[in-house]
Amino acid sequence: MERPAVTVRPGEFRNGSAERGKVFELRDVGVDYGGVPAVKEISMDVHRNQVTALIGPSGCGKSTLLRCLNRMNDLIPGAVVHGSLRYHGEDLYGPSVDPVQARKLIGMVFQKPNPFPKSIFDNVAFGPRVQGRKKGLEGIVEAALRRAALWDEVKDRLGDNAFGLSGGQQQRLCIARCIAVEPDTILMDEPCSALDPISTNKIEDLMVELKEEFSIVIVTHNLQQAARVSDRTAFLMVELDADEDNRWGRLVEYDETEKIFTNPADRRTEDYVSGKVG
Amino acid sequence: MAEATRVHYQEELAALEASALGGLDLVGAALTGTLEAVAGQDIARAEAVIADDDRIDGRYLEVHQSLIALLAKQSPVATDLRLISALLHVIKCVERMGDQCVNVCKLIPLTGSEPPADARMVERIVAMGEQARVLSEEAKRAFERRDVEMARDLVRLDDVVDDLNRECFRLALEIGDDAERREWAMTMLLAARAIERIGDNAVDIGEQVAFVVTGLFKEFEDASHPEG
Amino acid sequence: MEAGGVASERARLASAGARATVAAALGRQPRRDVALNAGFAALLLLAVLIALAGLAALLVQAFVKAAPSLSPDLLTSMPSRINPEEAGFRPAILGSLQLIAGVMLFVVPVGVGAAVYLEEYADKSKWWNRLVEVNIQNLAAVPSIIYGILGLAFIARGPLDLGFVALTGSLTLALLVLPIVIIAGREAIRAVPASIRQGSLALGATRWQTIRRQVLPAAVPGIATGVILAVSRALGEAAPLLLVGATVFITFDPTPFSEFSALPVQIFNYAVQPQEEFKALAAAGIVVMLVVLLAMNSFAIWLRNRYEQRW
Numbered sequence: 001m002e003r004p005a006v007t008v009r010p011g012e013f014r015n016g017s018a019e020r021g022k023v024f025e026l027r028d029v030g031v032d033y034g035g036v037p038a039v040k041e042i043s044m045d046v047h048r049n050q051v052t053a054l055i056g057p058s059g060c061g062k063s064t065l066l067r068c069l070n071r072m073n074d075l076i077p078g079a080v081v082h083g084s085l086r087y088h089g090e091d092l093y094g095p096s097v098d099p100v101q102a103r104k105l106i107g108m109v110f111q112k113p114n115p116f117p118k119s120i121f122d123n124v125a126f127g128p129r130v131q132g133r134k135k136g137l138e139g140i141v142e143a144a145l146r147r148a149a150l151w152d153e154v155k156d157r158l159g160d161n162a163f164g165l166s167g168g169q170q171q172r173l174c175i176a177r178c179i180a181v182e183p184d185t186i187l188m189d190e191p192c193s194a195l196d197p198i199s200t201n202k203i204e205d206l207m208v209e210l211k212e213e214f215s216i217v218i219v220t221h222n223l224q225q226a227a228r229v230s231d232r233t234a235f236l237m238v239e240l241d242a243d244e245d246n247r248w249g250r251l252v253e254y255d256e257t258e259k260i261f262t263n264p265a266d267r268r269t270e271d272y273v274s275g276k277v278g
Numbered sequence: 279m280a281e282a283t284r285v286h287y288q289e290e291l292a293a294l295e296a297s298a299l300g301g302l303d304l305v306g307a308a309l310t311g312t313l314e315a316v317a318g319q320d321i322a323r324a325e326a327v328i329a330d331d332d333r334i335d336g337r338y339l340e341v342h343q344s345l346i347a348l349l350a351k352q353s354p355v356a357t358d359l360r361l362i363s364a365l366l367h368v369i370k371c372v373e374r375m376g377d378q379c380v381n382v383c384k385l386i387p388l389t390g391s392e393p394p395a396d397a398r399m400v401e402r403i404v405a406m407g408e409q410a411r412v413l414s415e416e417a418k419r420a421f422e423r424r425d426v427e428m429a430r431d432l433v434r435l436d437d438v439v440d441d442l443n444r445e446c447f448r449l450a451l452e453i454g455d456d457a458e459r460r461e462w463a464m465t466m467l468l469a470a471r472a473i474e475r476i477g478d479n480a481v482d483i484g485e486q487v488a489f490v491v492t493g494l495f496k497e498f499e500d501a502s503h504p505e506g
Numbered sequence: 507m508e509a510g511g512v513a514s515e516r517a518r519l520a521s522a523g524a525r526a527t528v529a530a531a532l533g534r535q536p537r538r539d540v541a542l543n544a545g546f547a548a549l550l551l552l553a554v555l556i557a558l559a560g561l562a563a564l565l566v567q568a569f570v571k572a573a574p575s576l577s578p579d580l581l582t583s584m585p586s587r588i589n590p591e592e593a594g595f596r597p598a599i600l601g602s603l604q605l606i607a608g609v610m611l612f613v614v615p616v617g618v619g620a621a622v623y624l625e626e627y628a629d630k631s632k633w634w635n636r637l638v639e640v641n642i643q644n645l646a647a648v649p650s651i652i653y654g655i656l657g658l659a660f661i662a663r664g665p666l667d668l669g670f671v672a673l674t675g676s677l678t679l680a681l682l683v684l685p686i687v688i689i690a691g692r693e694a695i696r697a698v699p700a701s702i703r704q705g706s707l708a709l710g711a712t713r714w715q716t717i718r719r720q721v722l723p724a725a726v727p728g729i730a731t732g733v734i735l736a737v738s739r740a741l742g743e744a745a746p747l748l749l750v751g752a753t754v755f756i757t758f759d760p761t762p763f764s765e766f767s768a769l770p771v772q773i774f775n776y777a778v779q780p781q782e783e784f785k786a787l788a789a790a791g792i793v794v795m796l797v798v799l800l801a802m803n804s805f806a807i808w809l810r811n812r813y814e815q816r817w
Contacts, residue, residue, distance in 0.1 A: 072708065077631075104710030114701040117724055127709040130719070174705070181709055201283035208286050227351040228287070261350040 021048050022088075023185055023215045024069060029083035030248075031064050031073060037248040038064045042083070044234055044254045051207055051216045053230035053257065055223060057272070060236040061249025062219040066187050069217060070106040071099035104131065107178035111190040113170035115162035115177075120154050123162045123173055127181035140180055147213075148176035149206050168199025175206065179214075186210065188218040192225065204229050223273055226257065233260045235269045287352050291361065294344050298365045301337045301372035302418040302483075306411050308334065308379040309476070313407040315386050316400065316469065319393075324383035334376035341369045360493060364486040368421065371479040375414065378472040378479075385469050395459040399449050399466050406442045406473045409435065413480035420487050429484035433498045439477035446470040568796065571789030580790055584757045585772060591783070595791055598772035601672060601752070601760045602741060605768055608676025609740045610733065613687050616680075617736075618722075618729060621691030626717055646685035653682040654746030662750050670751025672766035678746050683736035690732020694725035727813035734806035738799050744770035769795055 024046040031039045039061035046052045046069075054062040064073070071092065073079040085092045092102060104127075116123050124141045133140070141158070145151040150172040154165070162173055171191060178186055188207075192200040207216055207229050220226050226233050234254040238247050253260065253269045264270045271277040282288070308327055315324040345362055348354070354362055394400045413435050420428035447470075450463040481498055489495045583594025624642075628635040657678030661668055668674045698721050706716040722729075744752075752771045760766040769791060777788035 070708065072704070075704070075707065077629075100710055100712050103708055108708040110701065110705065110708075112701060114699075114705040116702060116705065116720060126706070126711075126719070130706075130709065130711040130715050177705075177709065198283065205283055205285055224353045227353070228284075258347045258351065262346060 022046065023048050024092075024217075025084075025086040025089075027084040027086075029065070029068060029081065029085050031061070031068060031082070032078075032080045033076065034078035036246065039236075039249040040239075042236075042249075042251045044251060046215065046217055047232065048215050049211055049213075050231040051211050051218060051229050053226035053233045054217065054219045054236060055221070055226045055233060055272075056236035056249065056252075057238060057277075058221070059247065059249070060238045062236055063189050064249070065236070066108075066189055066217060066219050069185075069187055070103050070108055072103075072108065074099050104181055105183050106185045106187060107181060107183040109171070109174050109178055109186065109188045109191050112194050113167060113174050115165070115170050115173050118162065119159045120162050120165070120173060121158040124176050124180050127177060131181070141176075144176040144180035145173075147179050147210070148172045149202065149209075150176055166199070168195050168202060171195060171199065171203060172206070175203075175210075179210075183214065185215045185217070188216065190219055190221060193221065200225070223275075227261050230257045233257045235260065235264075235266075235272060237268055237272070284352075287348075290348060291354075291358060294341060294348065295361065295365060297337065297344075298341045298369045298372070299418050299421055301334060301341070301369060302375075302414050304334050304337060305372055305375045305379070305414050305476075308376055309407055309411045309414070312379045312382050313404050313411075315383055316407070317404050319386065319389060321387050324386040327383045328380050331376050331380045334373060338369050338373040342366065345369075357490065360490050364490045367486050368483050371482050375476050375479045378476045381472045382469045385465050385472075388465050389462050394466075395462045396449055396453060396466075399446055399463065399470075402442050402446050402449070403466060403470050403473065406439050406446075406470060406477075409439050409442070410473050410476040410480070413439070413477050417480040417483040417487075420484055421490075424487060424491050426488050426491050429487040430498060432481050432484040436477045436481050439474055443470050443474045565796070568789050568792045571786055572793045573786075575783065575786045575790045576793065580787075580794065585755060585767075585775075593776075593784075593787055595769065595772055595794065597756050597758065597760055598767045598769045598791075599794075601675075601766040602769040604672050604760060604762060604766070605675050605679060605747075606737050606741055608673060608762065609680045609683065609737060612677060612680040613684055613736060614733060617684050617687030617733075618691050620684075620688045621695055621729075622717060622722070624688070625692050625695040626713070626721070642685050642688055646689060649745075650682055650743050651745040651749070653678055654749030656681065657746060657750040671764060672760055672762045674750045675747050675752060675766060675768065676762070678750050679740040679743060682743065682746060683740050686736040686739065687729075687732050690735065691725070691729050694728025694732070695721060697728060698724045727810055730813075731806045731810045734802055734809070738802045738806075741799060741802075742770055742795065744768070744774055747771055 022045050026045070027043050029039070029042045030037060042065060054065060056062055067073045068081055068085060069087075069092075073081060081093060087102070087106070090097070116126060118126070121137075121141055124144050125137045128137060128140050142151060142155075145154060150169060153169060154160075154173075162170065165173060171194075175186075175191075192203055195203070204225065207218070210216060211231075218226075218230065232255065235252045236249045237252045239250045240247050253264060253266045255265070259265075260269060261273055264273065268277070308330060311323060311327040311330070314320060315327060345366055349362055352358075413432060416428065416435060417432055419425075420432065446467060450467050453459050453463040485495065485498055488498075579592075580594045581599060582596055583592055584596055585598070586593040620642075624635070624639065628638075630636065657674060660666060661677050662670055662674045666674075666677075668677075702720055702724065703716055706720045707713075711719070747768050748771065752766060752768050755775070756765055756767050758764075773788050773791040773795070776784045776791060779785070
């Protein structure tokens with residue numbers, strides 16, 4: 001099912017777009033898996049150069065929503081996305097958009113670090129190589145590893161297998177790998193949940209630095225992490241239908257993180273962030 | 279590998295501490311203005327100090343809001359938590375010290391611009407004010423350095439203020455029967471009382487220093503614990 | 507005093523009793539359980555010994571029988587019906603080598619290609635894909651003589667009409683072992699975790715780039731192991747080759763388009779000769795084949811252990 005490549009050039013959006021300051025605009029976005037709704041009627045804007053957190057109890061559809069943003073739901077058979085999802089003003093699900101191109105602009109870091117079974121260098125160089133770059137790879141790899149705060153730890157062993165790194169280093173490698181492609185947005189699906197506290201701290205510090213250059217959307221089940229790193233937080237909750245057969249996620253509140261954690265508008269948000277309700 | 283993490287949080291906390299303690303500089307400036315107004319019975323100067331108190335109030339609101347946000351967002355524990363709690367107290371003391379200066383300045387117009395009835399009372403009050411300013415500077419330094427000994431020493435400095443206050447009280451008693459003179463003396467006593475409160479606030483800041491360092495809250499000395 | 511004495515005595519007994527109970531509980535195992543455990547272990551050991559005994563018997567018999575005629579000349583001499591002293595396996599060995607070269611050339615691209623299609627592109631919910639999957643498993647169990655008939659009908663004669671040449675033998679054997687390669691290839695590809703594919707796709711790689719640069723390279727050890735096992739099976743097949751023209755008596759070096767022979771066929775021929783010396787020669791051939799097969803299988807196992815990707 002080939003789609004014509006969309007004429008989207010990396011870097012085109014950094015300087016201007018239809019709606020200045022907004023990376024994603026979601027209006028009534030919903031996702032079904034084989035007809036069963038997972039998430040319904042999500043409307044929110046993700047802003048540039050900010051960290052936006054998605055929080056909520058298990059099963060509320062945070063990861064599903066995140067995967068909409070880089071068309072990774074396309075890979076799941078039976079997944080259908082409704083509503084309007086605009087990326088820098090363009091309809092991300094429009095007929096002229098090639099998901100492969102979209103994923104070059106919107107990168108993703110996964111919950112469990114998934115380095116390729118190759119050397120550290122080849123891991124980071126994979127993205128640029130796939131885009132056709134053959135020269136200048138050393139420079140790109142070094143820049144990406146520096147940006148991911150990993151260069152000093154691996155500069156003498158770029159040829160070593162990536163599996164020899166610790167969990168935290170592997171995750172930073174995945175971040176470097178993502179950065180090497182020069183996206184403008186990075187999506188992170190619970191990036192620290194498989195890591196120890198020190199590695200978690202390092203990656204959280206990294207996120208705050210990265211947001212100067214990228215826009216970041218992070219899914220996390222760790223409320224304190226959302227409070228620490230994000231500028232805006234979206235709280236999703238599970239809703240049951242009358243017969244309690246179906247459950248789907250809905251957006252309850254979306255606001256500045258400080259407000260969500262000091263004085264949320266919705267009672268349900270208050271109960272969740274203060275731990276009174278799971 | 280002892281690398282620093284949570285760097286941004288540490289920087290934010292340090293900046294807030296500087297901002298809170300900077301409030302004591304504002305208090306020092308307010309005190310200076312207040313004492314000039316008292317010494318010269320200068321109403322215009324007094325009004326300027328009153329207007330300037332907005333800055334101290336603004337600083338209080340800003341620091342307070344930021345501290346609450348930091349508590350919500352960073353889940354501080356241990357020393358950080360004690361520090362934030364102490365800073366909440368400190369900024370409140372700063373705001374009260376500013377208010378006490380305003381109280382003194384509000385009394386100036388009531389005493390009129392005529393020469394003072396008892397110059398010795400004015401001298402004492404100005405001396406109290408100078409000492410109070412020394413106290414607030416020492417309190418700031420003690421907090422910055424986390425120096426508990428220096429903080430405890432604030433009690434000794436405050437004793438000077440308390441002694442001068444008692445002297446003012448005696449002088450007021452001896453002012454005589456003239457109604458105007460009595461009115462002036464009682465007004466000046468209120469001013470002395472306000473400055474004495476500034477000294478006590480500085481000692482409170484000292485107690486917060488001990489709390490941050492030791493984790494224990496113990497009153498150094500106040501009306502109910504005269505020996506400390 | 508007496509009451510105190512009795513009480514303390516009771517207490518001493520009670521605590522001693524308690525300790526003894528715990529010790530007993532920790533150390534005790536009913537004799538029945540011990541016996542059953544030992545008996546079961548003995549039975550398993552017996553099974554292993556029987557299998558090893560069978561293998562040992564085969565090896566010993568082959569070496570003993572082959573002893574008289576084992577010499578390097580075996581590999582270089584032409585076969586002879588008359589003179590066992592000078593008979594050898596040369597054309598058979600060359601024929602076998604050509605056969606397995608042909609098998610590898612055919613089976614690697616076709617087998618790996620089929621495995622990639624079935625694992626990566628086929629929609630597993632469609633009925634025809636499930637049918638294909640089931641049938642490939644079945645094909646691995648079909649007797650090899652059937653493939654001989656297939657080769658005779660369609661490759662030697664019929665549409666391809668290649669005649670009784672080594673190439674025919676290669677293609678026939680390739681069809682025989684293709685299911686092994688496909689199944690091994692599928693296992694190897696399936697073993698590559700989805701997280702690797704997702705990671706690759708999330709970087710903006712296409713499906714094909716992901717397969718070519720991530721999945722296949724990671725699956726190579728598994729695929730290579732499958733190919734080696736397939737080839738070692740092909741090496742030992744005689745039945746299908748008999749039907750597609752592996753003659754037992756050629757005295758020239760075969761080429762892909764000439765008449766050919768193969769090691770198992772040659773062994774069979776020597777074994778049915780009446781003279782004792784020929785039987786020794788057959789045994790020698792078996793030894794040669796065993797050595798080659800053992801080496802190949804050991805190599806496959808070493809390859810798998812060395813390069814296997816532990817996820």
